Amino acid sequence: MESIGERLIWYYVPFTDIPIPLGGVNILTLFNAVLVMLVLFGLARLAVRKFAMVPSRSQMAIELYTGIFDNLVTSSLELDTREKNRRFFPLIGTLFLYLILSNFIGFVPTHYFEEPTADINCTLGLGLLGMFIATWCAIKTKGMGGYVEELLGPMWHQPEATGGAKIAGKLSALFFFPLNVIGELAKVVSISFRLFGNIVGGSIIIIVVSNLVYNFSILAVGLDLFFIFFVGTVQAFVFTMLTLTYIAVAIK
Amino acid sequence: MELEPHTWLILGKFAGAGIALGMGGIGAAIGMGNAAGMANTAIMRQPKVQREMLRTMLIGQAVGEGAAVFALVIGLFIIVVSPANLELIGGNYFAALLGAGLSIGFGTFGSGLGCGWPAGNACAGFARNPARSPKLTQSMIIGQAVAQSPSIFALVVSLILILTAKNGTDLPTMGIYISAGLAMGVSALGSGIGSGKTAGGAVDGIGRWPLSYGVTLRTMLIGQAVCETPAIFGMLVAFIMVIAPGDLNPGILGFAQVFGAAIAVGFGGIGPGIGSGLTAAQGCAATAARPDKDALILRTMLIGQAVSQSTAIYALIIALALLYVVG
Numbered sequence: 001m002e003s004i005g006e007r008l009i010w011y012y013v014p015f016t017d018i019p020i021p022l023g024g025v026n027i028l029t030l031f032n033a034v035l036v037m038l039v040l041f042g043l044a045r046l047a048v049r050k051f052a053m054v055p056s057r058s059q060m061a062i063e064l065y066t067g068i069f070d071n072l073v074t075s076s077l078e079l080d081t082r083e084k085n086r087r088f089f090p091l092i093g094t095l096f097l098y099l100i101l102s103n104f105i106g107f108v109p110t111h112y113f114e115e116p117t118a119d120i121n122c123t124l125g126l127g128l129l130g131m132f133i134a135t136w137c138a139i140k141t142k143g144m145g146g147y148v149e150e151l152l153g154p155m156w157h158q159p160e161a162t163g164g165a166k167i168a169g170k171l172s173a174l175f176f177f178p179l180n181v182i183g184e185l186a187k188v189v190s191i192s193f194r195l196f197g198n199i200v201g202g203s204i205i206i207i208v209v210s211n212l213v214y215n216f217s218i219l220a221v222g223l224d225l226f227f228i229f230f231v232g233t234v235q236a237f238v239f240t241m242l243t244l245t246y247i248a249v250a251i252k
Numbered sequence: 253m254e255l256e257p258h259t260w261l262i263l264g265k266f267a268g269a270g271i272a273l274g275m276g277g278i279g280a281a282i283g284m285g286n287a288a289g290m291a292n293t294a295i296m297r298q299p300k301v302q303r304e305m306l307r308t309m310l311i312g313q314a315v316g317e318g319a320a321v322f323a324l325v326i327g328l329f330i331i332v333v334s335p336a337n338l339e340l341i342g343g344n345y346f347a348a349l350l351g352a353g354l355s356i357g358f359g360t361f362g363s364g365l366g367c368g369w370p371a372g373n374a375c376a377g378f379a380r381n382p383a384r385s386p387k388l389t390q391s392m393i394i395g396q397a398v399a400q401s402p403s404i405f406a407l408v409v410s411l412i413l414i415l416t417a418k419n420g421t422d423l424p425t426m427g428i429y430i431s432a433g434l435a436m437g438v439s440a441l442g443s444g445i446g447s448g449k450t451a452g453g454a455v456d457g458i459g460r461w462p463l464s465y466g467v468t469l470r471t472m473l474i475g476q477a478v479c480e481t482p483a484i485f486g487m488l489v490a491f492i493m494v495i496a497p498g499d500l501n502p503g504i505l506g507f508a509q510v511f512g513a514a515i516a517v518g519f520g521g522i523g524p525g526i527g528s529g530l531t532a533a534q535g536c537a538a539t540a541a542r543p544d545k546d547a548l549i550l551r552t553m554l555i556g557q558a559v560s561q562s563t564a565i566y567a568l569i570i571a572l573a574l575l576y577v578v579g
Contacts (some may be wrong), residue, residue, distance in 0.1 A: 072470075078547050179562060186565055189488060190481040194401070197487055201404035204411050205322070208329055234398060238477050245474055248547070249554060 026119055033116040036101045040094075069093045072241075076248045088247060091133065095126070096240040103199060103232030107224070118199045120192065127192035130243035131184065138250035151180045191242050198235045202227030257341040260421075261334065264349030269327040271350070272410075275357030275437075276323025276364065283368025283448070284313045290372025294379035301382045308378050308389060312371025315396045319364035319403045319444070326356040326410050333414075343421030344429065351433025352410035355490070358437030359406025359444070359483075362525070363399055366448015370395045370455045377459015384462040391458050391469055395451025398476045402440035402447070402483040409436040409490045416494065424506030428497055431514035432490035435571070438518030439486025439525070446479035446529020453533025457540025464543035471539040471550055475532025478557045482521030482564040489517045489571050498576045509578065513571040520567020528557040 011024040047058040055063060066089075073092050074085045099117065106115040116122045139147045149157055153176025155169040206227060210220035255263075291309040295302050330349055335341065374392040378385050413429055454472035458465055493510055500506035535553035539546050 075467075076547060076550075179565070182565055182569065183558065183562070186481070186485075186561075186568070190484045191477075193484045193487060194477060194480060197405045197408055197484070198401055201401075201408045204408055205325065205404070208325055208411065212325070212328060212332065231397060234394060234473070238398070238473050241470060241474055242477055245550065245554065249551060252551065 026121065028112060028114060029116045029119040029122055031112070032105055032114060033102070033122060036098060036105060036116065040097055040101060066093070069096070073244065076241075076244050077251070078248075079251075088244070092240055092244050095130075095243060096236055099126075099195070099236035099239055100233060103236055104228060106199075106203060107228045115199050115203070117195055118203060120196045123192040123196045124188070126195075126239070127188045130191065130246060131188045134243075134246040134250040135184075137247055141251045152177055153180065187246065191239060191246075195235050195239050198231055202231055255343075257339055260343060260346045261338065261341050264346035265330055267346070268330040268349035268351075268353035271353035271357045272323045272327040272330065273357070275354075276320050276327075276360035278364075279361035279444070280317055280320035280364030280367070283316055283365045284371075286368035287312055287316065287371035287375070291375040294375040298379035298382065301378065304382065304385065305375055305378055308385060308392075309371065309375050311389060312367075312374055312392055312396070315393055316364065316367030316371055318396070318400055319360040319367065322400075322403050322407050323356050323360045326352060326407060329411075330414065335417075337419075340419040342419060344419065344425045345417045347426035347429035348413045348417035351429040351431070352413045354430065354433035355406045355410040355413065355437040356403070358434075359410075359440035360403040361437075362441040362444025362446075363401075363403040363448065364444070366399045366445045366451070366529075367396045369448050369452025370399070373452045373455040373459060377455060380459055381462060384459070387462055387465050388455060388459055391465065391472075392451070392455050394469065395454055395472060395476070396448075398473060399444060399447040399451050401476075401480055402443040405483050405487045406436050406440050409433065409487060412491075412494060423503050424497075424500045424510070427507030427510045428493045428500075431510040432493045434511075435493070435514040435518045436483075436486045436490040438514075439521030440483040442522035442525025442529075443480045443483035444525070446525040446527070446532070447476040449526070449529040450475045450479060450532040450536060454536035454540070457537040460537075461540045461543075464540045467543045467546045468536055468540040471546065471553070472532070472536050474550065475528070475535055475553060475557070478554065478561065479525055479529045479532060481528075481561055482525045485564055485568045486517055486521055489513060489568070489575075492572075492575065509574055513574040516567050516574065517571040520570075521564050524561045524564035527560040531556045531560060 008026070008028045009024045010020060010027050012019055047062045050056070051059055069092060070086065070089055073089050074082065077085050077088060079085050102115055102117045102122075105113050106118070135147075138150075142150070152173040155172040155176075158166065158169050161169055206220055206223050209223055210217055213219050287309060291305060295305055298305070330352060335345065370392045374388045377388045409432060413433060417429065418425060450472055454468050454475075457468050461468075493513070497510070501509055531553055535549055538549050542549070
């Protein structure tokens, strides 16, 4: 039971006395995240090694994946040209591959391979990244003024209102502005804690059940398959789709 | 209160395991009864496929019972596992076990209740169009698995409570443990019901318009994810209480402070969870009927859910203010 929440934290830069800022770095998360990136990079290199008119199996798989996600991005964003939609495809396609491999890495039955997504710092970083891109796109399409006006609530911009109604509309921003800002922050919290909670919950259930059943561990293996492969895939997809939806709502 | 360590331990086991199984069983039982009722109606319509229908119903009920199985796992864990140094146990350990029971009990209530709708609607869709049963079963299982996320969050919190309980007896710490369980459990209740209702709407839509399977499933996943936001706020407050409770008042005042925060974020989360579930269920049915307008429906659904969620955000602000500002 002691293995829950076990962390290997480096407080200093190796072989020196220089402290790492913000209270150290969780080296297992970092190691596994970099490992996932290297594996993905290697797989991508292998898959695109020789493209042909008659596709090989790896080319088939990668074309299928690209087609599905290209469709997904296009139908969600609904921008006027296909090129504008495609600008977001690399982000969304890579995010899903990264997350799904991160969730699957816990299946390697060795001590140091644990999911980077089981660390809140990793998922919070990805959530902040998605929110930053969504906000940036919103500012780029609507301008800084338009973006702030949206935060000030629906009653701020009323050209035809006069006198008391206009003042009341402007005063309503005092209520809407903090609410909208907190709502934006709450999006980051909810998207990152959802992934973190599901992945940690899965590993906790597996540990508790294997503790309770002793030698009858085939039950734990079945749970392992369910939580790592099924829940991991679904949650990776949910995270990716939510990031895409936040961007789609921001640029509308 | 001066009690023997052993008495505290036994009291905690009674209270924690009892609440875990008692509350956790209610939701799953209601939900599975609902599923079986809808299966009966479906068999009435299409008696020829009753054997396959029974299979669909049993699969749905088995997956939906997962929530109650989580409660069973934690209940057994509370009963079986005892800490190493028994003589140091005090009221805090009792409070941690009680909090764990509250968390998993209330948390699995909603998911169990919600998982009945997709199972029942899968049977109804099966009666409409027996040839489409694989798609219906797939969407039912995916919807139920996501609807059980709130109970997985509750499981995480209850296990953290059991494993990190401190020794000794003091009222603020007891309050923290009980309140963390209450905040997580009660806020997961509405989310579980809401995301189950969403899955039910999606499965119903797929049963009526099987060709819009993929796009309906996507709307369902996003809708369920938004429904789970109140449960995530509850988990956040529970983590904050256990890990960084701030400067609590001493004695009964500290207990009241954290308890108030738990009531705010817990009960404040029930309404938004169920409400955004109702929105998302209709959104899924609408997407299934008009798959060409999915982006428009999704956008409208998200705006409506965001307004419904705003009360959960008020509750979160009040809870954080109680923990950190009121001193």
